[in-house]
Amino acid sequence: MKLRQLQCFCAVVDADFNISRASEALHTTQPSVGKHLKQMEEELSSNLLVRSGGRILGLTANGEQILVWARRALQCTENIRAASRDSRQAHGTLTLATSHTHANYVILPAILEFTRRFPEVQIGVQQGAPEHVAEMVRSGKADIGVIHEPPDLPREVVAIPFLSAPQCLIMPLEHPLQTEPELTLEKLAHFPLIVQSKDRPQGQRVLGEFDRANLSVRVSVQALDADVMKTYVAAGLGIAVVPSYSFRELDQHFLFARDVSHIFEPGVSAVILRRDSYIRKCVFEFLEELSEGLPRSRVDALVTGGAR
Incomplete structure (x- = not known):
């Protein structure tokens, strides 16, 4: 099985089963996406997608299970790339996703101290509602989310409480x-x-x-x-x-x-991180600036289960 097949499968799901949008996200053609999906199903001898009249309507029961492992396989691949990049460079971009209130009052002191210590790392701040912040972290568009702890989160991310404010x-x-x-x-x-x-x-x-x-x-x-x-x-x-x-x-x-x-x-604030992802050194450093309650050992155990 090829990684491209897994990428196409996950991209179609993320695009709400719209092959046109999935192909745009992957910078490829619709026939190419369809071909990879067909090859993947043939190799697994199982229908992963529910189809009707040439349209994809959703996932089969087996497709739901395969999606979990497909996302995990792609995450492991990205973790390998991230670990390699992290060992070669001490610069880059750290992207934070947060609310307007947290951007103004909670993470600003950490940003000031972090940029003083690591001027070669560029900080990017994206703002949005809690569900949008969680989705940015899940999709890899943000390294860290900082929000009021929401009741529901995608299963691909983990929330780590760090601040209880009266x-x-x-x-x-x-x-x-x-x-x-x-x-x-x-x-x-x-x-x-x-x-x-x-x-x-x-x-x-x-x-x-x-x-x-x-x-x-x-x-x-x-x-x-x-x-x-x-x-x-x-x-x-x-x-x-x-x-x-x-x-x-x-x-x-x-x-x-x-x-x-x-x-x-009290209102509880949490950092949102992608589950089972490789955590870059700059992410650990920023979290430790954000709160003493976010030591590397705690974060690593909750995100990766200590599997480094």
């Missing part, structure tokens, strides 16, 4: 809640709320607390990141719950913050 309530200056002796969910529910989008972990966590308490809350704005939320709070559109690390000294000129860790669970 939540704080932000409000405009001279807001009634600024001098309230004790904050409760019931008191917060009286005011318009600015939250992250409901499909984001932070937004789900905040709104979930009100749901569990059977409290209705008026959401005035759904935003994508803490900076937009702070701007809208300062404009008087409502109050918001944000990670404590996103409230800085400069924000005190137009906002007031109070601890609400007794009401809301």
